[in-house]
Amino acid sequence: MQIPSRFEVKTLMEEYHDPCVSLFQPVEHVGPETRQNPLRLRNQLREVEKQLDQNPHFATRKVELLKPLLNLLNDEDFWLESGQGLAIFRNLEQLHFYLSST
Secondary structure: OOOOOHHHHHHHHHOOOOOOEEEEEEOOOOOHHHHHHHHHHHHHHHHHHHHHHOOHHHHOOHHHHHHHHHHHOOOHHHHHOOOOEEEEEEOOOOEEEEEOOO
């Protein structure tokens, strides 16, 4: 995972598919604080779920949209990547995630 290139950012901005989710969070990569990483993501996903439930059209697509993000919660290899911040961009067509370099 790496910081997106200018081309990738342009592509993310141009390829718009409802609903879209953008998540950003700090990432701890040393010590017991690392356990907070998936918990932070889980909390953000709960908030996204609440927002999706407010729109009947989006609520019907909630499981499809969030499933790959929920899978990241238990992906040990994913959380072993080093970085200081995590950005996730998800719509029904794409999933992109980036870690800022340390």
